[in-house]
Amino acid sequence: MRLAGRVVLITGGAKRLGRALVLALAKRGAAVAFTYNSSEAQARRLVALLEKRRHPSFAARADQSDVGQIALAVKAVEKRFGRIDLLINSASNFYPTPLASATAQDWDDLVDVNLRAPFFYAQAVAPGMLKRKSGKIINMADVSAFNPWKEHLPYCAAKAGVVALTRGLAKALAPHVQVNAVAPGPILPPPDLTPAQARRALEKTLLKRWGSPEDIVQTVLYLTEGTDFVTGQVLVVDGGRLFS
Ligand SMILES: NC(=O)c1ccc[n+]([C@@H]2O[C@H](COP(=O)([O-])OP(=O)(O)OC[C@H]3O[C@@H](n4cnc5c(N)ncnc54)[C@H](OP(=O)(O)O)[C@@H]3O)[C@@H](O)[C@H]2O)c1
Numbered sequence: 750m751r752l753a754g755r756v757v758l759i760t761g762g763a764k765r766l767g768r769a770l771v772l773a774l775a776k777r778g779a780a781v782a783f784t785y786n787s788s789e790a791q792a793r794r795l796v797a798l799l800e801k802r803r804h805p806s807f808a809a810r811a812d813q814s815d816v817g818q819i820a821l822a823v824k825a826v827e828k829r830f831g832r833i834d835l836l837i838n839s840a841s842n843f844y845p846t847p848l849a850s851a852t853a854q855d856w857d858d859l860v861d862v863n864l865r866a867p868f869f870y871a872q873a874v875a876p877g878m879l880k881r882k883s884g885k886i887i888n889m890a891d892v893s894a895f896n897p898w899k900e901h902l903p904y905c906a907a908k909a910g911v912v913a914l915t916r917g918l919a920k921a922l923a924p925h926v927q928v929n930a931v932a933p934g935p936i937l938p939p940p941d942l943t944p945a946q947a948r949r950a951l952e953k954t955l956l957k958r959w960g961s962p963e964d965i966v967q968t969v970l971y972l973t974e975g976t977d978f979v980t981g982q983v984l985v986v987d988g989g990r991l992f993s
Pocket residue numbers: 760761762763764765766767784785786787788789811812813814838839840841842843862889890891892932933934935936937938939
């Protein structure tokens with residue numbers, strides 16, 4: 750799928766990896782819509798930057814723990830650009846939830862944002878893609894879907910669910926829509942990671958370094974522009990974190 754002239758929706762696009770994807774896909778000629786939740790100032794700045802570069806863009810606030818807001822965000826993007834050709838489910842929340850103290854509210858919050866929302870975003874964009882017999886969905890998973898961290902079980906279970914969701918959506922939307930996932934390893938440390946924790950993460954990675962947002966951008970470009978013959982797959986981009 751050539752990106753030039755296509756319409757992309759990226760969830761959680763105002764910061765970090767989502768922002769890198771917004772900028773990269775806009776540079777490839779796509780009209781890029783993205784959602785944000787709390788990062789309104791960053792979202793506005795990003796839209797201003799894209800406008801300055803004459804890239805068509807659109808930002809919608811949507812709390813993805815609310816399914817109604819998901820449907821509204823998709824409708825707003827379709828109203829603005831006419832359709833959605835590529836959905837990237839990137840928004841995520843992440844915090845420790847030790848087994849002894851995690852609450853039902855923690856579970857719902859982490860699973861709703863990381864797993865339920867990607868399902869309902871897919872449900873909302875699917876009719877247009879099926880009608881046009883063309884479209885792609887890319888879900889951001891995590892290496893912890895395969896090797897869970899004991900202090901983050903609801904998050905890891907949600908990301909494992911994202912892997913199952915990806916495979917199931919690939920079946921449900923075949924043969925014209927391809928659905929894949931990217932499972933990053935250490936790319937951008939969470940803001941609260943201590944230097945000691947960052948060092949430990951590197952020690953456990955074969956390549957002994959952090960990746961960069963560009964590694965994720967290139968993987969997404971491969972899954973969009975590089976091939977239309979991959980579906981139901983998870984590409985692990987982790988510097989060998991899973992195998993160390
Ligand atoms: N960074 C890494 O190294 C890494 C590693 C493994 C997996 N991943 C996965 O890759 C994706 C992107 O990573 P990242 O580090 O860039 O993600 P992130 O910074 O943790 O989160 C991205 C965005 O998600 C949005 N978000 C959180 N709760 C939301 C809610 N209730 N409604 C709507 N949006 C919400 C936030 O938007 P606002 O700021 O607007 O609130 C945030 O900017 C995620 O799915 C993550 O799990 C990343």
